[in-house]
Every structure is written in C-alpha cells, then in structure tokens.
Amino acid sequence: MRSLAVASPLPPAAAAARRRPRAFFSFGREVGSQCWKYDLGQDQTLGGSLRIGQSQGSLHRQRLTTLLRSAAAAISVEQDEVNTYLPKGDMWSVHKFGGTCMGTPQRIQSVADIVLGDSSERKLVIVSAMSKVTDMMYNLVHKAQSRDDSYTIALEEIFEKHMAAAKDLLDGEDLARFLSQLHSDVSNLRAMLRAIYIAGHATESFSDFVVGHGELWSAQMLSYAIKKSGAPCSWMDTREVLVVKPSGSNQVDPDYLESEKRLQKWFSRQPADIIVATGFIATTAENIPTTLKRDGSDFSAAIIGSLVRARQVTIWTDVDGVFSADPRKVSEAVILSTLSYQEAWEMSYFGANVLHPCTIIPVMKDNIPIVIRNMFNISAPGTMICRQPANDNGDLDACVKSFATIDNLALVNVEGTGMAGVPGTSSAIFSAVKDVGANVIMISQASSEHSICFAVPEQEVAAVSAALHVRFREALAAGRLSKVEVINGCSILAAVGLRMASTPGVSAILFDALAKANINVRAIAQGCSEYNITVVLKQEDCVRALRAAHSRFFLSKTTLAVGIIGPGLIGGTLLNQLKDQASVLKENMNIDLRVIGITGSSTMLLSDTGIDLTQWKELLRKEGEPADLANFVRHLSDNHVFPNKVLLDCTADTSVASHYYDWLKKGIHVITPNKKANSGPLDRYLKLRTLQRASYTHYFYEATVGAGLPVISTLRGLLETGDKILRIEGIFSGTLSYIFNNFEGTKTFSNVVAEAKEAGYTEPDPRDDLSGTDVARKVIILARESGLRLELSNIPVKSLVPEALASCSSADEFMQKLPSFDEDWAKQRSEAEAAGEVLRYVGVVDAVNKEGQVELRRYKKDHPFAQLSGSDNIIAFTTSRYEEQPLIVRGPGAGAEVTAGGVFCDILRLASYLGAPS
Numbered sequence: 040m041r042s043l044a045v046a047s048p049l050p051p052a053a054a055a056a057r058r059r060p061r062a063f064f065s066f067g068r069e070v071g072s073q074c075w076k077y078d079l080g081q082d083q084t085l086g087g088s089l090r091i092g093q094s095q096g097s098l099h100r101q102r103l104t105t106l107l108r109s110a111a112a113a114i115s116v117e118q119d120e121v122n123t124y125l126p127k128g129d130m131w132s133v134h135k136f137g138g139t140c141m142g143t144p145q146r147i148q149s150v151a152d153i154v155l156g157d158s159s160e161r162k163l164v165i166v167s168a169m170s171k172v173t174d175m176m177y178n179l180v181h182k183a184q185s186r187d188d189s190y191t192i193a194l195e196e197i198f199e200k201h202m203a204a205a206k207d208l209l210d211g212e213d214l215a216r217f218l219s220q221l222h223s224d225v226s227n228l229r230a231m232l233r234a235i236y237i238a239g240h241a242t243e244s245f246s247d248f249v250v251g252h253g254e255l256w257s258a259q260m261l262s263y264a265i266k267k268s269g270a271p272c273s274w275m276d277t278r279e280v281l282v283v284k285p286s287g288s289n290q291v292d293p294d295y296l297e298s299e300k301r302l303q304k305w306f307s308r309q310p311a312d313i314i315v316a317t318g319f320i321a322t323t324a325e326n327i328p329t330t331l332k333r334d335g336s337d338f339s340a341a342i343i344g345s346l347v348r349a350r351q352v353t354i355w356t357d358v359d360g361v362f363s364a365d366p367r368k369v370s371e372a373v374i375l376s377t378l379s380y381q382e383a384w385e386m387s388y389f390g391a392n393v394l395h396p397c398t399i400i401p402v403m404k405d406n407i408p409i410v411i412r413n414m415f416n417i418s419a420p421g422t423m424i425c426r427q428p429a430n431d432n433g434d435l436d437a438c439v440k441s442f443a444t445i446d447n448l449a450l451v452n453v454e455g456t457g458m459a460g461v462p463g464t465s466s467a468i469f470s471a472v473k474d475v476g477a478n479v480i481m482i483s484q485a486s487s488e489h490s491i492c493f494a495v496p497e498q499e500v501a502a503v504s505a506a507l508h509v510r511f512r513e514a515l516a517a518g519r520l521s522k523v524e525v526i527n528g529c530s531i532l533a534a535v536g537l538r539m540a541s542t543p544g545v546s547a548i549l550f551d552a553l554a555k556a557n558i559n560v561r562a563i564a565q566g567c568s569e570y571n572i573t574v575v576l577k578q579e580d581c582v583r584a585l586r587a588a589h590s591r592f593f594l595s596k597t598t599l600a601v602g603i604i605g606p607g608l609i610g611g612t613l614l615n616q617l618k619d620q621a622s623v624l625k626e627n628m629n630i631d632l633r634v635i636g637i638t639g640s641s642t643m644l645l646s647d648t649g650i651d652l653t654q655w656k657e658l659l660r661k662e663g664e665p666a667d668l669a670n671f672v673r674h675l676s677d678n679h680v681f682p683n684k685v686l687l688d689c690t691a692d693t694s695v696a697s698h699y700y701d702w703l704k705k706g707i708h709v710i711t712p713n714k715k716a717n718s719g720p721l722d723r724y725l726k727l728r729t730l731q732r733a734s735y736t737h738y739f740y741e742a743t744v745g746a747g748l749p750v751i752s753t754l755r756g757l758l759e760t761g762d763k764i765l766r767i768e769g770i771f772s773g774t775l776s777y778i779f780n781n782f783e784g785t786k787t788f789s790n791v792v793a794e795a796k797e798a799g800y801t802e803p804d805p806r807d808d809l810s811g812t813d814v815a816r817k818v819i820i821l822a823r824e825s826g827l828r829l830e831l832s833n834i835p836v837k838s839l840v841p842e843a844l845a846s847c848s849s850a851d852e853f854m855q856k857l858p859s860f861d862e863d864w865a866k867q868r869s870e871a872e873a874a875g876e877v878l879r880y881v882g883v884v885d886a887v888n889k890e891g892q893v894e895l896r897r898y899k900k901d902h903p904f905a906q907l908s909g910s911d912n913i914i915a916f917t918t919s920r921y922e923e924q925p926l927i928v929r930g931p932g933a934g935a936e937v938t939a940g941g942v943f944c945d946i947l948r949l950a951s952y953l954g955a956p957s
C-alpha cells in the first residue's frame with residue numbers, strides 16, 4: 040500500500056490556536072483496487088454546523104474532495120491553512136508537448152484533442168514554446184544587448200506570430216483575454232529590452248525572464264483551446280511553483296520540498312482537473328526567474344510528474360519512439376517497446392535522441408514510467424521507459440537494446456614501464472586532463488598497467504596532449520614513460536542493454552560481427568555494471584560497424600553490397616537471377632543483397648542504395664558514366680552504409696584479377712568465375728590465399744571449375760575431412776565436351792565450335808578453349824587446391840588450335856578461318872570411329888607424382904567419358920577413401936544459367952559466413 044498523503048499539518052502557529060479546527064487527513068489506495076480509504080482524524084469538532092467524528096470506510100475520491108471543500112467552506116478556515124487540495128497519485132497523468140507539437144494553431148488544437156482524449160481523472164500538461172520561438176526570444180536579447188535596434192522588429196514578429204495563432208485557435212472572451220495579456224506582456228518586454236539595449240548587457244535572469252514568455256503564451260493558448268471544448272482547465276506559470284538551484288554549469292537541481300509546498304498552495308487556489316503548465320521555466324528560491332537549461336521541458340514534466348506522483352509521464356514528440364539505433368544511419372532500426380531507466384540513461388548519454396539523463400532522475404526515484412510517443416502518429420504505442428522492461432524473452436540477441444555512436448573523438452595513449460605498480464599515475468594523468476577542462480569520454484587500462492588510454496573530443500586533444508607532455512616531462516625524459524600518443528579520427532560505438540549483465544556471449548557476438556565486417560577495434564571498455572560495451576574504432580568505419588552490429592543483434596538482414604564487374608553473359612545472367620530471387624532471399628533468409636555498382640569495360644553505373652535490377656541494362660546504357668575500375672572499387676569501399684561488401688569479377692580479364700589482393704586487404708570479399716587469379720603466377724596465388732586465410736575476408740571461386748557443379752566444394756570437403764587426393768581426372772571443358780559429343784560426322788568441326796560459342800559455353804575467345812588453356816587452368820586450380828605447387832607452364836597441353844590460326848587478331852577472325860581446317864578434323868574423327876573409339880579432351884591432376892596433363896585422348900565407346908552429352912563435365916576424384924571407385928561429379932559444366940547459378944551459390948555461402956541463417 041502506497042501512502043498518498045494529501046493533507047499536511049497546519050503550521051505550528053495555527054495548530055496552537057486551539058479554537059481553530061485541525062484537519063489531518065490521510066488517503067491510501069489499495070494496490071489494484073479503485074477503493075479509496077479515508078480516516079478523518081480524531082474526534083474533531085468542525086464548528087457548530089458540521090461534525091465529523093471517527094469514521095472509516097470507502098468513499099469515492101471526488102466525493103471526499105467535495106466533502107472536504109464544503110467542510111472548509113462551512114468552518115471558514117483559510118484555504119491556505121487547510122491545504123488539503125492537491126491530490127497525488129494514480130489519477131494524474133502528465134503530458135509534455137515540445138515546440139514541434141505546438142508549432143501551429145492546428146497542432147495546438149491536436150494537442151488539445153490528445154489531452155481531452157486521455158481518460159485519466161486529472162491531467163497536467165507541460166508545454167514548450169511554439170517551435171522556433173525560444174530561439175527567436177534569445178535572439179531578441181542578443182540583439183538588444185548588442186545594441187542592434189532591429190530587436191523591435193523581431194519583437195513585433197513574435198507578437199504577430201502569437202496573435203495570428205491565437206486568432207486561428209480561439210474566439211470570444213478567451214481570445215480577447217489572451218490578446219490583452221499578449222499586448223501587455225509585449226509592451227513590458229519592449230521596455231525591458233530597451234533597458235537591455237541601453238545597458239548593452241542582459242543578466243542571466245533578465246534573459247531567462249524574456250525567453251520564458253514563449254512558454255507562457257503557448258500554455259495560455261492551449262489552456263483556452265481545451266476550455267473551448269467545455270473541459271475545466273487552468274494554466275500554470277511554473278515560475279510560481281518550480282523551485283530550482285543552480286548546480287554546476289548549465290545544470291540545476293530541483294528543490295522538491297519547496298516546489299511541493301508551492302504546488303500545494305497553487306492548487307488550493309486553482310484546483311482543476313486539467314492544468315496546462317509552462318515547461319522550461321522555473322524560479323530560484325529567491326523568486327528570480329530562471330530556466331531548467333538543456334531539454335528543460337522534458338525535465339519540467341519529469342519533476343512535476345514526481346511532485347504529483349503521476350501514474351505516467353508521456354513525452355509527445357515527432358518520432359514513433361526510441362529506436363534501436365539512429366534511423367538515419369541504420370534504416371532497419373526498430374522502435375523499442377520498453378527500455379529500463381538505466382538503458383535510457385546510457386543511450387541518452389550516447390546522443391541517442393531519447394531524453395536528457397537528468398529527465399530520468401525525478402521519475403526514476405518514484406518509479407513513474409515515461410512514455411515517448413509520436414503526436415503525428417498516435418496509433419504508434421511508443422516506447423515506455425520504466426523500471427522493469429516487460430519484453431524480456433530470454434533471448435541472447437535481445438540483451439542488447441540499442442547501439443549508439445559518438446564521432447569526432449581522439450584517443451590518448453599514455454604508455455611506459457614506469458607506470459606499473461606506481462600509485463598516482465592515473466590521478467596525475469586525469470588531473471592534467473581536468474586542468475585543461477577536457478571531458479574524458481571513456482577510459483581503458485589493461486591490468487598490466489603499462490598503458491592507459493582514454494578518449495576525449497577531438498577538439499580538446501591538442502590541449503590534453505600538451506598538458507600531459509608538461510606534466511610528465513621528467514618521466515618522459517627519464518624513459519619511465521615511453522610516449523604520450525594521440526590517435527585522431529576515432530568514434531565510439533556503444534552497445535547498451537541491461538540484460539547484457541551476467542549473460543555470457545554478448546560481447547562475443549558483437550566482436551564477431553565487427554570482425555566479419557573487417558572492422559578493427561582500437562580500444563574497448565566495459566564497466567562491471569555491464570550495461571554498456573564501448574568500442575573505439577576509426578571514424579570512417581563507424582557507420583559500417585554500427586550497421587554490422589545492429590544487423591547481427593536485431594533480426595534485421597545480413598546486408599551485402601555487391602559490385603559486379605563484367606555484365607557480359609555470366610554477369611548479365613547473374614544480375615537477372617539476383618533480380619528474380621532478391622525478395623525471396625529477403626523474406627526467407629533475411630539476406631538483403633544490394634547491387635550498388637555495375638561496370639563493364641566502357642561504362643559503369645553506381646548507386647548508393649542499390650540499382651533497380653529490373654532495368655539495370657537500360658540504366659547502365661542511359662545513366663552510365665565512363666568506366667574506371669579504381670573509382671568503381673572506391674565507390675564500394677567508401678560506402679559506409681553497408682557493413683559487408685563483395686566484388687564479383689565476371690570478366691575473363693587478367694588485370695581485373697590482379698586486384699583481388701588489394702580488395703581483400705580493404706575488407707572487400709571477392710567472388711569470381713574468372714580463372715585468371717587462381718591459375719596465374721604461383722607466388723601471387725599463394726600470397727592471395729595466405730592473406731585471405733588470415734583475415735575474415737572471403738574469396739570464393741566455385742564457378743571457375745565445372746561452372747555450377749560442386750567441384751571445388753567437393754574437393755575441399757574431401758581435404759578438410761582428412762581424405763588424401765591421389766588423382767583428379769576428367770573432362771573439364773564444357774566447350775570441348777560439347778564439341779566432341781556433337782562432332783559425330785553430320786556437322787563440320789567449325790560448325791560445332793560455332794554452336795558451342797552460340798550456346799555460351801566458350802570463353803570470350805574460343806581459342807582459350809580449343810588451345811586447352813582453359814582446361815589447363817582448371818587443372819592448375821584443382822592441383823593448387825590439393826596442395827600442389829604448380830605453374831601453368833608446368834602442364835603440357837595439347838592445343839587444338841591450328842598453328843596458322845594462333846596469331847589471328849580476333850576471335851571473329853579465328854572463327855571465320857576455322858572452316859579451312861574442317862577436313863583435318865573429319866579425318867581424325869573417322870580414324871577414331873574406325874577403331875570403335877571417340878575423341879575426348881581430358882585433364883589430369885596426378886597428385887602422387889605432383890604433375891598435371893591436358894590432352895586429346897581416344898576412349899572406347901563404353902568408357903564413362905564416352906557417355907557424356909551436351910556440355911557435360913565429368914570429374915573423377917580418386918582418393919584414399921575413394922580408391923576402388925572414384926567419386927564422380929558430372930553434369931553441364933558450362934553455360935550462362937548454370938555458371939551464374941554457381942556464382943550465386945558463392946554469394947549465399949558468403950552471406951551465411953557473415954551470419955545469415957543457413
């Protein structure tokens with residue numbers, strides 16, 4: 040049972056007057072019931088006409104109040120002395136409307152409607168000045184004290200603004216009353232500003248007095264607007280009630296006792312069910328007007344909420360509630376339904392636009408919930424800030440409530456062997472920091488005590504560093520301290536959540552998300568309260584880090600920004616597959632793929648948020664800019680919105696492939712069907728793989744061998760589970776497979792080659808296929824994957840390109856001249872046929888002898904290699920485990936759809952490595 044005392048003893052002087060009646064009333068409310076109990080004191084005689092004896096029972100609050108009032112009236116006790124009128128407790132609901140909510144007469148009317156729509160018995164409404172008015176008022180004072188006489192015009196504008204609003208909103212007597220007050224206030228202000236103008240100076244209290252008029256006028260307008268609908272409503276100048284004392288720079292402490300007394304007094308004079316009170320302004324104990332400084336109106340609402348023990352304080356604003364991260368930086372940020380006081384506190388510290396921490400203190404002590412709601416979307420339930428978050432579902436991911444960032448910081452690192460075990464070092468460091476007035480945002484010291492690092496705002500770091508150099512001059516000279524180092528360009532990312540405390544694994548998830556987004560963490564701090572994990576990172580990584588962490592904790596998508604190089608046959612087909620599958624991936628697998636760049640060899644198309652894939656070709660043609668690979672890659676790596684980025688190289692270009700190392704180094708994942716990197720110079724290949732294995736950056740190339748067939752993944756599976764590769768043998772060329780499967784005597788050789796090219800099986804230049812180079816590359820790729828250190832030149836290759844055509848300047852010329860060799864080919868074919876054999880072009884990785892071969896062989900017609908059709912590849916793995924019967928992978932090994940499908944599989948593999956569900 041909570042005591043809700045509504046009466047206070049009379050002052051001793053009054054109590055001493057025996058003839059005067061005394062009234063000690065106390066009210067209590069049974070938790071969970073609407074029954075009010077009263078106990079009307081001790082056998083009191085309240086004058087001749089009214090006698091209330093010992094009495095106890097249930098009575099409705101309203102009837103009791105009426106009773107008390109008539110008792111007071113009947114015995115003609117001065118109201119001040121009876122002092123029993125301010126009820127407290129659950130009947131009160133406090134609302135606060137900021138400047139934006141009070142921005143126009145229409146909005147003020149909506150505010151009135153919201154207040155009237157609240158069914159609470161009593162309502163206390165705190166309002167700010169109409170939007171921009173506070174700034175206009177400060178500007179008035181500024182102008183006047185700088186002797187700029189345009190202050191008179193500025194004052195006139197303010198007057199006009201309020202007059203116009205009032206005329207829109209009110210009518211009749213109320214309008215007249217308001218306008219007359221406005222006139223009189225403005226003429227007082229004019230006089231006061233004139234004085235400031237002459238003096239060339241305004242004291243803080245003068246300035247506070249002037250500025251507070253914005254709230255006075257908006258409170259009056261709203262109270263008249265509410266009254267207009269017939270509800271009894273008074274307005275309150277909180278300077279009569281709210282007493283505060285300054286406490287440090289730009290801060291005040293409320294005097295609750297004195298404020299409560301004054302509020303009682305005010306209420307006993309003007310009891311009303313709806314009170315509209317001015318936010319922001321207050322008074323000192325000496326009755327000098329002042330303000331509540333930062334976020335003052337929220338603070339007013341919280342203090343008054345506490346004074347009346349409100350059941351709830353609602354802060355109305357223009358957002359749906361508190362977001363899990365800044366929605367300008369994380370588009371998937373969600374509205375939180377509840378937050379604990381501590382969480383709100385932590386978040387507001389980190390600049391999340393929640394509440395000023397001081398706003399939480401008054402309500403926290405009385406356990407009053409604050410609800411943040413959107414007055415422009417009243418269907419949104421908003422965010423409730425209260426003691427116990429209600430939506431604890433025991434889920435590890437739900438431990439983090441929100442993420443916040445602070446930019447423009449510098450880290451200071453003080454390091455040296457002379458610090459360990461020497462008491463007073465940190466005190467000396469921070470007293471030097473204090474002396475230059477810098478604000479320390481975060482501190483971290485490892486237990487070895489050899490270094491202390493802390494973050495300060497970047498603009499304060501020069502002074503801090505200079506002060507430390509002076510303070511530690513001797514220690515630095517003597518080598519006890521080795522350095523005072525400044526690291527500029529830092530940001531803080533903080534994860535906030537009450538339930539992180541004592542839940543293992545939260546930091547692991549956070550750091551895993553950061554590592555996967557290739558973000559380097561420079562410093563870490565977590566207090567033992569465990570509400571907050573703070574990491575310091577490079578400012579340029581900050582938004583990406585925020586998004587990576589947020590998407591890992593908040594069921595939002597694994598977002599992958601994709602850059603496609605080479606929108607030719609494979610690249611173009613892939614783009615179409617991505618277009619068709621994007622929404623399914625989003626829905627079913629929480630993967631959000633955004634193609635933010637496409638570059639061909641002459642034109643490129645860039646987008647910050649994602650290219651519309653239904654018309655990528657048209658957009659590339661119409662809106663494309665000249666291709667520039669360096670700029671293209673920069674576009675991707677400079678994009679700080681998407682945490683994960685991948686470049687898809689769908690060219691056959693050696694020079695594009697030569698950049699993979701740099702891209703991986705930048706933290707950009709690489710996926711490709713291009714064989715050039717893995718079959719290029721061995722040292723480069725090894726360097727690339729070493730880098731990739733040492734980082735969280737991925738490099739996938741399944742489509743380089745057997746197109747979409749699971750060749751690389753099968754080989755890896757065998758190797759990783761400890762199997763030993765003995766031999767890999769097969770038909771690795773879709774083109775050559777197609778050619779020999781279809782070169783059966785009915786068509787010429789050159790015709791079949793043209794068909795293979797037409798079907799999209801060949802390399803951009805079919806000579807790469809016919810020369811055996813393409814097969815040799817695949818053999819090299821598989822050999823290296825199996826651990827052999829071979830160069831392309833180590834593999835003897837039987838070329839099918841007639842020597843005379845090797846020097847053709849283009850693929851077209853080659854195709855034109857090829858028919859002149861048809862006869863030779865017809866001859867070779869019939870010789871094989873006569874022997875009951877077929878021609879097949881095969882590749883071999885001989886892991887035992889550490890060598891590879893690529894050659895045209897003849898096989899009996901019943902050999903498995905002779906049974907293929909279309910562009911089939913067949914790859915036989917002979918291993919320790921598959922020694923008798925090889926493991927065989929077979930199927931179409933070239934062609935646009937299957938190859939693009941193989942690349943797509945790699946993209947999804949990447950997404951799943953990055954945290955998408957598998």
Ligand SMILES: NC(=O)c1ccc[n+]([C@@H]2O[C@H](COP(=O)([O-])OP(=O)(O)OC[C@H]3O[C@@H](n4cnc5c(N)ncnc54)[C@H](O)[C@@H]3O)[C@@H](O)[C@H]2O)c1
Nearest residue numbers: 605606607608609639640689690691712713803933934938
């Ligand atoms: N066709 C298949 O069945 C198949 C199968 C597996 C792997 N691959 C590989 O896929 C890759 C693409 O083959 P494709 O058939 O789509 O070739 P393609 O010639 O149709 O497409 C390549 C595209 O890359 C562009 N390009 C070339 N150099 C570029 C550069 N430096 N910068 C930007 N763009 C550039 C070209 O303009 C063209 O649009 C090749 O590496 C190939 O080996 C193809």
Ligand SMILES: N[C@@H](CCO)C(=O)O
Nearest residue numbers: 772773774800801802
């Ligand atoms: N040109 C290649 C494409 C697949 O890598 C082939 O024919 O096999």
Ligand code: NA
Nearest residue numbers: 741744746748
């Ligand atoms: Na493959």
